Amino acid sequence: MSAVAAVRLEEAERETLRALADVLIPGGEGMPSASDVGVAGKWIDRTLGARPDLAAPLLAIVRSAAEGKDPAAEVERARGADAAAFELFALAVSGAYLLSPKAKKALRYPGPRRNRAYPDEAEHYLADDLIEPVVQRGPIYRPTPSSNELPGARLP
Amino acid sequence: MSDRDKKADVLIVGGGTSGGIIAKQLAEDGFDVVCLERGGWVNASELPGDKPEFELLGGQAWHPNPNVRGSAADYPIEDSDSDVDVWMYNGVGGSSVLYAACWSRFLPSDFRVRTLDGVADDWPISYEELLPYYEETDVEMAVSGRGGDPAYPPGAPPPLPAHPINKTGRKAAEGMNKLGWHWWPGPVSIPSQDYGPLKQCARLGICRMGCPEGAKASTDLTHWPLALKHGARLITNARVAEITVDEHGRASGAVYIDRDGTERFQGASIVVLAANGVGTARLLLMSSSARFPDGLANSSGLVGTRLMLHPYATVTGIYDDELEDWLGPAGQQIQSMQFYETDTSRDFVRGCKWLVLPTGGPLGTLARYASGEREDREIWGAEFHRKLREGIGHTLEWSIIPEDLPDEANTVTLDPTLKDSDGLPAPKITYATSENTRRMLEFNTARAVEAHQASGARQTWVSGRRWAAGHLLGTARMGDDPTTSVVDGYGRAHDVENLFIVDGSTFVTSSGVNPTSTICALARRTGKHITAGARSQAVAA
Numbered sequence: 001m002s003a004v005a006a007v008r009l010e011e012a013e014r015e016t017l018r019a020l021a022d023v024l025i026p027g028g029e030g031m032p033s034a035s036d037v038g039v040a041g042k043w044i045d046r047t048l049g050a051r052p053d054l055a056a057p058l059l060a061i062v063r064s065a066a067e068g069k070d071p072a073a074e075v076e077r078a079r080g081a082d083a084a085a086f087e088l089f090a091l092a093v094s095g096a097y098l099l100s101p102k103a104k105k106a107l108r109y110p111g112p113r114r115n116r117a118y119p120d121e122a123e124h125y126l127a128d129d130l131i132e133p134v135v136q137r138g139p140i141y142r143p144t145p146s147s148n149e150l151p152g153a154r155l156p
Numbered sequence: 157m158s159d160r161d162k163k164a165d166v167l168i169v170g171g172g173t174s175g176g177i178i179a180k181q182l183a184e185d186g187f188d189v190v191c192l193e194r195g196g197w198v199n200a201s202e203l204p205g206d207k208p209e210f211e212l213l214g215g216q217a218w219h220p221n222p223n224v225r226g227s228a229a230d231y232p233i234e235d236s237d238s239d240v241d242v243w244m245y246n247g248v249g250g251s252s253v254l255y256a257a258c259w260s261r262f263l264p265s266d267f268r269v270r271t272l273d274g275v276a277d278d279w280p281i282s283y284e285e286l287l288p289y290y291e292e293t294d295v296e297m298a299v300s301g302r303g304g305d306p307a308y309p310p311g312a313p314p315p316l317p318a319h320p321i322n323k324t325g326r327k328a329a330e331g332m333n334k335l336g337w338h339w340w341p342g343p344v345s346i347p348s349q350d351y352g353p354l355k356q357c358a359r360l361g362i363c364r365m366g367c368p369e370g371a372k373a374s375t376d377l378t379h380w381p382l383a384l385k386h387g388a389r390l391i392t393n394a395r396v397a398e399i400t401v402d403e404h405g406r407a408s409g410a411v412y413i414d415r416d417g418t419e420r421f422q423g424a425s426i427v428v429l430a431a432n433g434v435g436t437a438r439l440l441l442m443s444s445s446a447r448f449p450d451g452l453a454n455s456s457g458l459v460g461t462r463l464m465l466h467p468y469a470t471v472t473g474i475y476d477d478e479l480e481d482w483l484g485p486a487g488q489q490i491q492s493m494q495f496y497e498t499d500t501s502r503d504f505v506r507g508c509k510w511l512v513l514p515t516g517g518p519l520g521t522l523a524r525y526a527s528g529e530r531e532d533r534e535i536w537g538a539e540f541h542r543k544l545r546e547g548i549g550h551t552l553e554w555s556i557i558p559e560d561l562p563d564e565a566n567t568v569t570l571d572p573t574l575k576d577s578d579g580l581p582a583p584k585i586t587y588a589t590s591e592n593t594r595r596m597l598e599f600n601t602a603r604a605v606e607a608h609q610a611s612g613a614r615q616t617w618v619s620g621r622r623w624a625a626g627h628l629l630g631t632a633r634m635g636d637d638p639t640t641s642v643v644d645g646y647g648r649a650h651d652v653e654n655l656f657i658v659d660g661s662t663f664v665t666s667s668g669v670n671p672t673s674t675i676c677a678l679a680r681r682t683g684k685h686i687t688a689g690a691r692s693q694a695v696a697a
């Protein structure tokens with residue numbers, strides 16, 4: 001379902017988005033910024049393809065950002081004006097950022113991938129008798145009037 | 157008369173989880189079964205879990221809340237007077253398409269809360285009576301787990317070996333061992349090996365968005381193909397508007413609206429409702445008539461009341477260790493029954509099951525920081541990278557399911573104004589979390605913080621309270637007394653002798669565990685009862 005976004009941003013809108021997105025996700029400490037991974041390009045298109053409902057809140061904030069003004073001040077203003085709308089805008093930006101393989105790699109986050117367990121793996125995680133103390137404490141369920149009806153019942 | 161309109165032996169409303177269980181069994185037992193299901197089949201290639209956009213899609217088109225999803229198969233739910241959202245999936249397989257497949261049975265005490273704790277009501281059946289059906293449905297639902305859990309009485313082990321508990325389960329278990337608290341590898345209805353039509357789990361960790369691998373037991377995969385093979389007819393995109401009754405007050409079939417918007421009738425000798433704890437109450441209330449002015453099967457006045465939703469809490473811990481916290485199944489790694497039973501030294505009755513699930517993707521990580529009970533909730537600017545790096549791969553989360561007790565003030569009613577796309581009344585949910593449940597969550601979240609500390613967490617906080625669980629229970633309770641219950645111990649309506657209910661509405665109490673194992677065992681038991689009584693069953697004229 002990585003459909004092409006029904007709404008396409010104009011070049012000027014992408015320019016504004018780029019600046020605003022870098023306020024939310026600046027670079028540093030070995031992490032790329034929003035513009036470093038190209039949030040305002042294909043990743044925002046894919047995000048809006050998956051989430052057409054985010055297009056209106058995203059565009060509202062992009063279009064209301066005054067040209068030439070400090071992007072940080074514009075983000076602050078949008079956040080103060082309508083926190084819920086800002087959350088949707090920020091979700092679109094972070095969602096787009098996290099689609100980029102470059103960002104995922106820097107975060108060392110592999111994303112969902114097929115990774116079937118090997119046959120002894122369950123026992124491996126229980127090594128060193130991890131479960132033994134639980135077994136040793138014995139039954140802990142609370143008996144009811146019919147609890148001794150079961151064969152082999154060992155009441156707590 | 158076309159084959160389509162032919163009267164059936166058994167009509168099932170709802171092709172979901174319990175509907176699938178009973179349809180397969182009755183079809184195998186030779187009944188002519190018809191099922192009317194409001195949604196369609198899931199196309200596995202459309203499921204989001206193996207796509208880079210999975211979290212975005214899971215937040216809307218595949219959200220478990222039908223009000224967010226708003227797909228053609230869904231009906232709107234008026235939830236402004238509920239402090240918990242209602243989650244479900246409408247389509248073949250029902251909510252098992254989206255469930256996390258945590259497959260825990262009730263404990264014996266759950267059936268006897270009045271006797272043991274003096275609260276709510278006992279069930280008309282016992283754990284021991286249900287045990288054979290638990291074991292049969294475990295086999296049908298590919299349950300993987302480790303036998304011998306001392307929190308349960310003895311019985312057959314699950315049919316498949318347990319999944320690895322992963323690094324998260326081990327880390328959590330180490331803390332529980334230090335404290336001397338119970339834990340056990342969590343049983344799941346997700347196969348740890350190839351099993352019938354299901355593949356071995358690929359541990360994508362996205363079970364709650366549907367499994368694109370076909371590696372989770374949902375009845376669209378496990379039951380419906382077999383039911384159809386045995387001759388059952390499943391009519392999709394069929395929205396049932398009313399259960400009809402004959403002149404003797406017996407159920408005679410259902411009026412439904414087909415995919416073209418045409419109103420149709422399906423007759424049957426026996427009617428089984430499997431539309432879930434919200435859909436079944438809604439349908440009974442929509443089926444009022446001169447004989448049943450307050451809704452069908454509602455002489456007790458209890459239809460739609462005693463709604464229980466399991467508002468659950470999560471407690472997050474951040475660890476220095478690399479935990480690979482995204483690794484499935486999701487699905488539970490471990491569970492704990494340490495605080496399940498009443499302890500009279502506490503300020504509440506009954507208790508909670510705890511479970512460790514994978515923590516999902518980075519958008520989920522951000523949300524945990526932003527909406528949790530912690531001082532520093534900023535996630536933008538410099539905090540974006542700091543929190544993601546700290547959280548991703550290093551998070552362990554305890555989920556806590558509280559037993560919410562039945563309360564007649566918590567209800568499903570018909571909304572006077574909101575309608576679905578067919579013009580039928582939408583259900584209205586009225587639900588308040590009780591003081592007992594709040595105290596239970598307070599106590600258990602505090603213990604979970606201690607469990608994290610014992611496991612070596614470097615930060616821990618309550619990341620949510622009163623989450624929706626998708627556990628829709630209690631709105632047509634079972635019991636022996638027709639004045640205080642809607643159905644009997646076999647799910648048969650006291651007022652309508654050929655009408656049965658097999659979904660979560662029949663629950664007398666909610667227990668503190670995930671309910672679907674019990675829903676399925678009860679559905680199978682009802683089905684077997686219908687088969688056994690077929691000769692003497694009174695049917696519609």
Ligand SMILES: Cc1cc2nc3c(=O)[nH]c(=O)nc-3n(C[C@H](O)[C@H](O)[C@H](O)COP(=O)(O)OP(=O)(O)OC[C@H]3O[C@@H](n4cnc5c(N)ncnc54)[C@H](O)[C@@H]3O)c2cc1C
Nearest residue numbers: 170172173174194246250251256257258396626659670672
């Ligand atoms: C996200 C999520 C996670 C969950 N995780 C777990 C878990 O880990 N463990 C667990 O035990 N449980 C879990 N649950 C709950 C579990 O999914 C349900 O308890 C179970 O599936 C309910 O089964 P049911 O038969 O009662 O109803 P459903 O499976 O919901 O089936 C009802 C069916 O009836 C149909 N229907 C409704 N009204 C009509 C009508 N008027 N006409 C025709 N058809 C109709 C619906 O379309 C639906 O298919 C989860 C639920 C969700 C949503």
